[in-house]
Amino acid sequence: MKTLLLTDIPPSSNLTAGIVTAQMCRFVPPGELAIFCVQNRHLHPEPYPDLADIPIRFATKPNELSRRSIRRVPIGKVGAMATETFRRWNMISPLVRQAVAYGKEQNVTSLWVILQGQTMVRMANAVADGLGVPLRAQVWDPLSWWLRAHNVDRFNRKWDFAAFDRTMRGAVACAAASWAMAYQYHQQYGTPGRAIIASLDRSMACTPQPRLRTSDEFVIGMAGQFYASEEWLRLAWALEHAGWQVAGRKVIVRVLGHQRPDAIREEHLDFLGWQSQEQVVEILSKTCDILYCPYPFASSMAEVARLSFPSKIPTYLAAGRPVLFHGPCYAAPAIYLKSNGAGFICRAMDPDAVYDGLMHLAEDTALYQRLAEGAQAAFLADFTLDRMEKDVRRFLGYPVPLSG
Amino acid sequence: MKVLQINSSDLVGRRFNGFDVRHLLAEKGIQSHHLVWSKLSDSESSALFFDVPGSRTATKILGRIEQAFSLHSRLQLQSLALPLHRAFRDADVIHYHIIHDGYFGLGALPWLSRLKPSIWTWHDPWPMTGHCIYPLDCERWEIGCGECPRLDLAFAMHRDRTAQDFRWKQRLIDRSDIDIVVASAHMRRMVQSSPIGRTKRLHTIPFGIDLQKFHPRGGEAARSRLGVLANRVVIGVRSFPESPFKGFEFFVEALRRLGKTNVPIAIMTTHAKAQLNEFIGTHQIIDLGWINDEIMILDAFKAADFFVMPSLSEAFGMMAIEAMACGKPVIVFDGTSLPEVTHAPHVGISVPMGNIDALVVAMRRLIEDSDERAARGAASRSIAENYYGDQLFSQRLTDIYHAVAAQHSAEGVSDAAQ
Numbered sequence: 001m002k003t004l005l006l007t008d009i010p011p012s013s014n015l016t017a018g019i020v021t022a023q024m025c026r027f028v029p030p031g032e033l034a035i036f037c038v039q040n041r042h043l044h045p046e047p048y049p050d051l052a053d054i055p056i057r058f059a060t061k062p063n064e065l066s067r068r069s070i071r072r073v074p075i076g077k078v079g080a081m082a083t084e085t086f087r088r089w090n091m092i093s094p095l096v097r098q099a100v101a102y103g104k105e106q107n108v109t110s111l112w113v114i115l116q117g118q119t120m121v122r123m124a125n126a127v128a129d130g131l132g133v134p135l136r137a138q139v140w141d142p143l144s145w146w147l148r149a150h151n152v153d154r155f156n157r158k159w160d161f162a163a164f165d166r167t168m169r170g171a172v173a174c175a176a177a178s179w180a181m182a183y184q185y186h187q188q189y190g191t192p193g194r195a196i197i198a199s200l201d202r203s204m205a206c207t208p209q210p211r212l213r214t215s216d217e218f219v220i221g222m223a224g225q226f227y228a229s230e231e232w233l234r235l236a237w238a239l240e241h242a243g244w245q246v247a248g249r250k251v252i253v254r255v256l257g258h259q260r261p262d263a264i265r266e267e268h269l270d271f272l273g274w275q276s277q278e279q280v281v282e283i284l285s286k287t288c289d290i291l292y293c294p295y296p297f298a299s300s301m302a303e304v305a306r307l308s309f310p311s312k313i314p315t316y317l318a319a320g321r322p323v324l325f326h327g328p329c330y331a332a333p334a335i336y337l338k339s340n341g342a343g344f345i346c347r348a349m350d351p352d353a354v355y356d357g358l359m360h361l362a363e364d365t366a367l368y369q370r371l372a373e374g375a376q377a378a379f380l381a382d383f384t385l386d387r388m389e390k391d392v393r394r395f396l397g398y399p400v401p402l403s404g
Numbered sequence: 405m406k407v408l409q410i411n412s413s414d415l416v417g418r419r420f421n422g423f424d425v426r427h428l429l430a431e432k433g434i435q436s437h438h439l440v441w442s443k444l445s446d447s448e449s450s451a452l453f454f455d456v457p458g459s460r461t462a463t464k465i466l467g468r469i470e471q472a473f474s475l476h477s478r479l480q481l482q483s484l485a486l487p488l489h490r491a492f493r494d495a496d497v498i499h500y501h502i503i504h505d506g507y508f509g510l511g512a513l514p515w516l517s518r519l520k521p522s523i524w525t526w527h528d529p530w531p532m533t534g535h536c537i538y539p540l541d542c543e544r545w546e547i548g549c550g551e552c553p554r555l556d557l558a559f560a561m562h563r564d565r566t567a568q569d570f571r572w573k574q575r576l577i578d579r580s581d582i583d584i585v586v587a588s589a590h591m592r593r594m595v596q597s598s599p600i601g602r603t604k605r606l607h608t609i610p611f612g613i614d615l616q617k618f619h620p621r622g623g624e625a626a627r628s629r630l631g632v633l634a635n636r637v638v639i640g641v642r643s644f645p646e647s648p649f650k651g652f653e654f655f656v657e658a659l660r661r662l663g664k665t666n667v668p669i670a671i672m673t674t675h676a677k678a679q680l681n682e683f684i685g686t687h688q689i690i691d692l693g694w695i696n697d698e699i700m701i702l703d704a705f706k707a708a709d710f711f712v713m714p715s716l717s718e719a720f721g722m723m724a725i726e727a728m729a730c731g732k733p734v735i736v737f738d739g740t741s742l743p744e745v746t747h748a749p750h751v752g753i754s755v756p757m758g759n760i761d762a763l764v765v766a767m768r769r770l771i772e773d774s775d776e777r778a779a780r781g782a783a784s785r786s787i788a789e790n791y792y793g794d795q796l797f798s799q800r801l802t803d804i805y806h807a808v809a810a811q812h813s814a815e816g817v818s819d820a821a822q
Contacts, residue, residue: 242685347631350678352689356631359688363633 002032003136003396004108006099006127008061008120010037011054012045014274016224016311017140020198021114022048023385027392034106036099038119040064057102062091064117066151081153088156092122099123100130110397114138115167117146118160124167136395137167138175138196139185145304165189175395178309178332194395198311199388200318204278205379206285208320208372211365213289218249218362219270221288221321223256223280224312231294231326231349236263238351238358244268246355247362254288256280277315284319290361291316295327295334297349305331314383317342322371324357340381341374406435407805408495410486412505413442414450419722420527420587420611421501423450428798434805437491441507451491453507454482467506474561476535476569477504483512487519497805500524500582504531504559514579521812523804525585525609528719531573532598534566535559538649538717545570546597557648574600581815583808587611587720590741607804610745611720612797613729613788618705620731620785626706633688636670637771640708640732642723643673643680643691651714651737651758652679658712658763659683665771672708705730709777710770713742714763721745724752729788733780735766751783 011025012018025033035056039045066080075083103111111133113124121143128135143164147157168174168185174193176182182193212218226232244251244265254270255261261269275283284291293312296305309332316323323343325334337343344367346357361368381387390400407429411421418424426436426449438450459482466479483503486492498520504510516522530537534549536557544552550567583605586592592608595601632638644650656679659671670688671680677691695701711727711734718740725745727734736742739757746752753770755762770777 237681238684241681245685348677348691348693350691351681352678352684352691355684356688356690359633360631 001110001397002034002106002108003028003110003112004099004103004106004127004131004133005033005035005112005114006038006120006123007035007114008038008040008116009043009114010035010039010045010056010058011048011051013048013276014046015043016198017114017116018045019277020311022051023199023388024196024392025051025054027389028396029398034102034108036102038095038099038123055106057098059095059098061117061119062087064119064146064150064152066153066156068151077153080151081155084152084156088118088122088159092119092126095119096123096126096130099127103127103131103133108133110134110136112136112138112396113167114140115143115164116140118143118150118152118156121160121164121167125163125170128170134172134397135167135170136173136175136397137171137191138395139181140177141308142181142303145301145308148300173395173397175392176307178307178336180332180335181307181309184307194391195309196388196391196395197309197383198314199383199385200277200281200314200379202380202384202386204281205318205376205384206281206320208369208376209285210369210372212249212362212368213287214249216249217252218246218290218358219252219254219288220324220358221254221256221284221291221316221319222261222293223284223291223315224310225257226259226261226294227310228294228296228327231297231354232261233263234349234351235292235294235326235354238355239264239268241351242355246358249362253292254283256283280315281318284316285321288319288321290358291319291321291323293323293325293327293333293343295325295331297328302328302330307332309333309336313337314379317375317379317383320372320376320379322361322368323375324354324361326354326357336378340378341370342378343371343375405433405496405805405809406437406494407497407499408491409436409438409499409501410453410503410508411438411440411501412503412507413444414438414440414447415444416442417502417527419613420525420720422499422801423447424614425612425794425798425801428794429802432798432802434802437495439486439489439491451489453489454485456482463507470506471560472562474535474563474565476559477506477508477510480507480509481512482507483509483516486512486516492520495520496809498522499805502527510573510576513576513582517580517582521808522580522582523585523808524580524582525587526591526595526601526719527587529591529594529598529717530559531577532594532600534570535561538719540648540717546599548599570600577601577604581812583607583804585609585804588741589744591719609797609800609804610791611722611725612792612794613722613726615729615789615793617702618726618729618788620706620781623706626703629703630672630690630692630700630707632670632672632690632707633668635668636688637665637667637777638670638672638690638708639767639771640672640674640704640711640727642713643676645676645679649715649717651716654714654737654758654760654763655712656680657760658714658767659687661760661764662767665768667771669771672704674704702730705732708732710735710781712763712767715740715742716757718742725788725792728752728784729792731781731785733770733777733784735763735770737763746784747787751780751787753780 009017011022038061111128168189174191175196176193179195182195186193325343326346346353409422429436439453443452528537533545539545549570552566555561585607644652672690677693721742724734734746734752737757743754748754753766
């Protein structure tokens with residue numbers, strides 16, 4: 001059995017999606033995986049040495065951002081639609097041909113596609129048909145979010161949704177970003193699905209901390225990407241209104257990731273940049289009091305909130321500190337955290353609501369301890385690599401699990 | 405006996421438009437139905453008034469035309485079609501509620517009131533003024549309006565037609581064979597001082613609520629559900645920054661002047677959000693926003709320790725009796741219906757209108773003195789049980805329906821005899 005992974009981000013240590021993909025690749029027996037990566041030319045992924053033996057071929061991904069101008073010449077909505085349609089009809093077929101040829105060369109018997117972005121969606125079915133192998137689809141985020149974020153016009157959106165529907169209906173298995181997404185796609189397409197969420201080695205779990213670290217400082221930890229900028233701003237406003245203190249403690253916001261955040265005063269920001277996962281968990285556990293996860297409240301992002309699951313959550317849970325979830329109560333992470341007693345859910349987006357969450361975690365010691373312990377238990381139950389391995393192997397059609 | 409309630413909506417204002425007591429009225433032999441412009445319930449006892457395609461859009465357009473010409477409640481001729489509705493024809497008594505918010509042409513009232521025995525509950529003083537819902541400290545409504553100092557108040561006028569509209573209302577109400585109902589002695593005094601209202605038959609019926617639903621039990625559970633931090637004294641307030649009548653700005657200023665208290669406090673607001681951001685970090689702020697969920701409404705009343713209702717005008721004060729029924733004292737300003745409704749100074753606390761320092765003193769008293777809070781809370785519940793139960797409310801309505809119907813038929817006999 002050999003699987004072709006069709007992806008736009010290869011296994012890599014410096015991109016969130018690349019880290020999760022790498023974890024999944026490690027569960028495939030040696031020699032049974034090949035990768036065809038249609039990569040954005042602006043990305044510079046750093047490969048993992050332990051995955052260097054996996055054969056990989058790269059192709060360049062067409063620009064997926066639909067612009068209303070070309071070289072500063074306005075082309076308007078119609079022009080943008082024409083450009084996107086041109087890409088659809090002229091730039092996908094060559095990529096499909098390359099992927100099929102590569103798959104045949106590798107003698108693959110199965111196709112695993114990560115359906116992130118319109119290019120992958122447009123390619124998936126054609127590659128599966130060309131190879132004549134079963135297709136296994138993986139979804140990180142709802143397609144609607146990607147297409148909106150990339151300004152794809154409504155006609156191309158409609159065609160892409162139809163392609164997505166066809167792919168999902170034809171897939172033999174689906175790896176979803178959350179339990180809610182797996183359930184929805186199973187209901188919608190009849191495709192058996194399972195949630196596959198970024199996970200960590202069990203040994204990285206830090207002992208849950210029963211209380212705040214010190215009596216004069218309150219450190220809010222935040223790792224990963226900033227998808228929910230409005231919510232982040234509300235936190236900043238709340239802290240500004242409160243004079244950068246919570247329950248009489250000076251507030252520090254400690255950020256780990258590629259992007260330096262706006263709106264936080266220099267003297268209250270500790271930006272540590274990109275760190276390895278091991279370091280992230282350790283920093284969050286040892287130097288932060290609570291871990292902040294903003295998520296979109298906007299109604300336009302409701303589907304994303306409902307179905308996606310940020311990979312920072314397992315990292316937070318491993319750190320053994322309470323999570324402050326600043327997102328809608330219908331969001332997949334909110335439902336998970338609430339049902340597992342692993343996080344405090346803010347009741348609204350407003351500054352007073354997020355500050356209220358900070359106050360609860362700062363003042364209610366019993367709550368703090370309960371959530372820290374709940375976080376740890378949730379991590380061990382749902383986000384360790386051994387659990388992920390079982391899910392990945394089932395998704396890829398392997399008997400469960402072979403490796404130890 | 406069949407009674408038809410006319411109101412803009414069935415669910416909005418359900419506690420004072422008779423919707424919530426229709427089962428109690430039924431027990432007393434009154435079949436109460438609602439005919440409303442905006443039907444929000446799925447109850448069979450309420451129906452849409454003038455359910456004609458395009459009528460809502462047309463009425464909105466008429467509303468804009470009225471606004472442009474500084475008119476109000478004049479052009480909605482569909483009110484003349486009311487007798488075409490079977491519920492109107494079948495009714496023994498028609499009870500009008502809020503009919504002045506843009507769907508009912510008031511000009512039909514004299515004719516309608518001659519067709520059926522009629523009652524009109526004045527939920528606010530608009531029927532007695534040249535244009536405003538509440539005249540605040542203006543007294544020109546007592547002498548015929550004109551030269552209005554506050555044309556900006558709802559329902560706003562571009563040019564001053566208050567004298568003409570005052571005379572128009574006076575003529576219409578004079579010609580209407582209608583009994584007027586108000587909910588408080590404060591409103592009663594206003595009607596008696598009004599050239600428009602003083603000639604009419606006048607009744608005072610305070611509103612009532614379900615005292616089994618609004619009760620003091622379950623406070624701790626409610627606080628937990630709403631996320632009140634431990635040991636906080638919770639102040640409930642309606643956040644109405646845009647309303648010139650609710651006095652929210654006085655509460656904000658009082659909070660600024662309050663300074664440190666010997667117990668931590670939480671402010672729980674309903675309606676508009678994010679109005680107390682300046683107090684983030686000083687007090688716990690719980691903005692509940694617009695609440696439609698009845699469980700949450702009850703939680704809000706039960707979780708609070710006391711309420712501040714600094715209204716500058718109020719015809720009754722439904723929120724006050726809901727808070728009182730939940731055993732919570734209420735702080736109010738003098739000069740509205742609220743001191744009387746809350747039985748201040750013995751039960752509620754009233755302070756001079758607009759006096760922020762006095763408001764601060766009253767708030768501090770209730771924040772810091774838990775015994776006084778408890779005593780006033782228990783007395784509030786007792787007042788609610790004695791005066792503001794829905795059984796009493798429905799009985800009073802029943803009595804007036806019978807009285808008005810009897811009087812109408814007696815007048816009919818007398819007219820026939822003449």
